[in-house]
Amino acid sequence: MGWMSISLDEARHVAKLARIELDGAELMSFQGKLNALLGHFEDIQHLDVAGVMPKPHAVSLSNVFADDVPGACLPREVTLALSAETKAGLHIVPTIIED
Amino acid sequence: MSEYVLSVGMEVHAELRTESKMFCRCPVAFGGMPNTRVCPVCLGLPGTLPVPNRAAVQMVLRTALALNCQVPAHSVFHRKNYFYPDLPKGYQVSQYGETNPIGYYGYLEIPKLDGTTKRIKIRRVHLEEDTGKLLHLPGGGSGVDYNRAGVPLMEIVTDFPPDIEDPDEAKEYLVQLRQTLLYLGVCDGKMEEGSLRCEPNISVRLAGAETYGTKTELKNLNSFRAVQLGCMFEKKRQSELLEGGSKVVQETRGWNEQTESSFLMRVKESEQDYRYFPDPDLIPMEFTPEQIEAERAALPELPLAKSTRYQKDLGLSPYDAGVLTADRAWAEFFESAIGQGGDAKQVCNWMNGDFAKLLNEAGETALTSGEATVGKTSKVRPGHIVELTKLIEAGTISGKIAKEVFGDMFTSGSMPSELVKSKGLTQISDPAEVLAVCEEVVRENAGQAEQYRAGKEGLFGFFVGQVMKKTQGRANPALVQESLKKALETQ
Ligand SMILES: [Zn+2]
Numbered sequence: 001m002g003w004m005s006i007s008l009d010e011a012r013h014v015a016k017l018a019r020i021e022l023d024g025a026e027l028m029s030f031q032g033k034l035n036a037l038l039g040h041f042e043d044i045q046h047l048d049v050a051g052v053m054p055k056p057h058a059v060s061l062s063n064v065f066a067d068d069v070p071g072a073c074l075p076r077e078v079t080l081a082l083s084a085e086t087k088a089g090l091h092i093v094p095t096i097i098e099d
Numbered sequence: 100m101s102e103y104v105l106s107v108g109m110e111v112h113a114e115l116r117t118e119s120k121m122f123c124r125c126p127v128a129f130g131g132m133p134n135t136r137v138c139p140v141c142l143g144l145p146g147t148l149p150v151p152n153r154a155a156v157q158m159v160l161r162t163a164l165a166l167n168c169q170v171p172a173h174s175v176f177h178r179k180n181y182f183y184p185d186l187p188k189g190y191q192v193s194q195y196g197e198t199n200p201i202g203y204y205g206y207l208e209i210p211k212l213d214g215t216t217k218r219i220k221i222r223r224v225h226l227e228e229d230t231g232k233l234l235h236l237p238g239g240g241s242g243v244d245y246n247r248a249g250v251p252l253m254e255i256v257t258d259f260p261p262d263i264e265d266p267d268e269a270k271e272y273l274v275q276l277r278q279t280l281l282y283l284g285v286c287d288g289k290m291e292e293g294s295l296r297c298e299p300n301i302s303v304r305l306a307g308a309e310t311y312g313t314k315t316e317l318k319n320l321n322s323f324r325a326v327q328l329g330c331m332f333e334k335k336r337q338s339e340l341l342e343g344g345s346k347v348v349q350e351t352r353g354w355n356e357q358t359e360s361s362f363l364m365r366v367k368e369s370e371q372d373y374r375y376f377p378d379p380d381l382i383p384m385e386f387t388p389e390q391i392e393a394e395r396a397a398l399p400e401l402p403l404a405k406s407t408r409y410q411k412d413l414g415l416s417p418y419d420a421g422v423l424t425a426d427r428a429w430a431e432f433f434e435s436a437i438g439q440g441g442d443a444k445q446v447c448n449w450m451n452g453d454f455a456k457l458l459n460e461a462g463e464t465a466l467t468s469g470e471a472t473v474g475k476t477s478k479v480r481p482g483h484i485v486e487l488t489k490l491i492e493a494g495t496i497s498g499k500i501a502k503e504v505f506g507d508m509f510t511s512g513s514m515p516s517e518l519v520k521s522k523g524l525t526q527i528s529d530p531a532e533v534l535a536v537c538e539e540v541v542r543e544n545a546g547q548a549e550q551y552r553a554g555k556e557g558l559f560g561f562f563v564g565q566v567m568k569k570t571q572g573r574a575n576p577a578l579v580q581e582s583l584k585k586a587l588e589t590q
Pocket of ligand 1: 138249
C-alpha cells in the first residue's frame with residue numbers, strides 16, 4: 001500500500017456509517033476498491049498544484065439564488081403515502097435508541 | 100475542595116425569519132398541521148435541485164458583519180452526512196471549514212457589572228438547514244413531522260479557547276446575541292418555541308492549569324435562566340467528578356427544567372464520521388467587497404452601542420439605558436420622543452414606568468418595531484409622552500394627575516393637553532386658592548389640628564391627603580405643603 005490505506009476495521013466503520021451490512025468477503029472487496037480509489041489520489045498528489053484555486057464545482061457559475069417567495073407544497077396524503085407507516089399525519093419510525 | 104475554573108463555548112442556532120425554506124419554496128411557519136409544508140426538494144426526493152434562498156444568505160451576511168466577522172470572497176455549502184429519522188435526505192446542508200462560512204473570526208462585546216465590556220470571540224457564523232421534529236409517541240415508536248426540515252438555520256459558534264468563564268457571562272452573551280439578532284430582524288428569538296437554541300460546551304479545569312478539561316454539551320436549555328443554571332450545575336458536577344478522582348466523559352447531556360439538573364443523552368460522535376464534502380447540487384457563493392461594505396453601512400446601531408451612547412450623551416443610568424435598548428422598537432420610540440424635544444430622563448421614566456406597566460397589563464410582551472409605535476393596544480405615540488412631560492414641567496398638571504392622564508391616553512389616544520382641558524385636570528397653582536382649601540380642611544378637622552399642634556406631627560400627612568381629596572389631586576403639592584403649615588399654625 002502507498003501513503004494512505006484503509007484497514008479492514010476502517011472499511012467496517014464506513015459500512016456502518018452508511019448503514020450497509022457486509023459479510024467478510026464483501027468487506028475485503030470494498031477495502032480493496034476504496035484503496036484503489038485512494039491510490040488514484042496518490043497519483044494526483046504528485047502534480048504541482050501550487051497556485052491553483054480549489055474548485056468545488058464542475059460548473060463555473062456563482063450566486064444562483066431564489067427569491068424568498070413561498071410556493072406550493074405537496075398534498076400531505078401524497079408524502080405520507082411514501083411512508084411504510086403513518087399515524088395522525090406523522091411518519092412513524094422505530095423508537096430511537098442512541099448507540 | 101480544590102478550586103476549579105469554568106470555560107464555556109457557546110453554540111447558538113437561530114431560525115431565520117424568512118418566508119420560505121432554505122433550498123425550496125415551502126413556507127416557513129410555526130405550528131400548523133404536521134407534514135403540510137413539505138415538497139420533493141426538502142424531502143430529498145431523487146431528481147430535485149435545491150436553490151438557496153437569497154434573503155437567508157443576506158441575513159447571515161448581515162449577522163456576520165454585526166458580529167465583526169471576516170467575510171470570505173468565496174463560500175460553499177457542504178453535506179454533513181448522518182442517518183437520523185428527522186433528516187429526510189440522509190445529510191444536512193451546512194458549511195464546513197475554517198474560513199469558508201459566511202462569517203468567521205468575529206466577536207461580540209458583552210457588558211460587565213462594573214460598567215466595562217468584555218469581548219467574546221466568535222469562531223464562525225454559518226448557514227445551514229434545520230431538521231424535522233421527532234415526537235415520541237405514547238406506547239412506543241416515534242412520529243416525524245418534516246415541516247421544519249429545510250428551514251434556514253444560522254449557527255453562531257464562539258472561539259476556542261473560550262472567553263466565557265462564568266455562568267453570568269454565558270447568560271449575558273446569549274442576551275446580547277439575542278438582542279442583536281432581533282435588532283437585525285433576522286430571528287424572532289423565541290427560545291421557548293425553539294427558534295433560538297443554545298447549546299453550551301462546558302468544561303472545568305484546576306485553577307492555574309493550562310490545558311482545558313473534557314467538555315460536555317448541554318441541550319434543551321430554553322431560557323436564559325436555564326443557560327445560567329445549566330452552567331452552574333455542570334461546573335459543580337464536573338468539579339466533583341474530578342475531585343473524586345473520576346474523569347469527565349465527552350458527551351451530550353440534556354437539561355431537566357423541573358429538577359434543575361442534567362442527564363446523559365449520548366456520547367458524542369467524532370467529526371470525521373460526518374464525512375463533509377462540498378454539495379455538488381449547490382452553486383458556490385461569492386461576496387464582493389462592494390456588497391460587503393454596502394451591507395455593513397446598512398447595519399442598524401446595535402443595542403450595546405446604543406446603551407453606551409444613552410449613558411454618555413443623554414446622562415441615563417446603565418440600568419435605564421439597558422431597559423430602553425433591550426428592544427429595538429422601544430429604543431426607536433424613545434429616540435423619536437427625544438427628537439420631538441422630550442427630556443431624556445423624563446421620557447425614560449414614563450416609558451420604563453407607567454408605559455411599560457400598562458403594556459405589560461395588556462399582555463404585550465413582544466413589541467413590534469417600526470413607525471415608532473409600540474404594542475397593538477396602546478394608542479400612545481412619542482408625541483403624547485413629550486407633551487405630558489411638558490405639562491408637568493410647566494406646572495399645569497401634577498405628577499399624580501399625569502399618571503391618570505397616561506392611563507386615559509393609553510386607551511383613547513387623546514393628546515394630554517386635550518384630556519387636561521376636557522376633564523378639568525389643570526393643577527391648582529394659585530396660592531390663595533390652595534390656602535383657602537387648606538384652611539377649610541383644618542376647620543373641618545379641628546380635633547386633629549389640635550393634636551397636631553400638641554406635637555403629633557405625623558398627622559401632617561393626613562391633612563395633605565384631605566386637601567388632595569378635596570381638589571381631586573389637582574393642588575400643586577409644593578404649595579399644599581407650604582399652605583397647610585400656615586393654616587395649621589394660624590388657626
Ligand atoms: Zn420544500
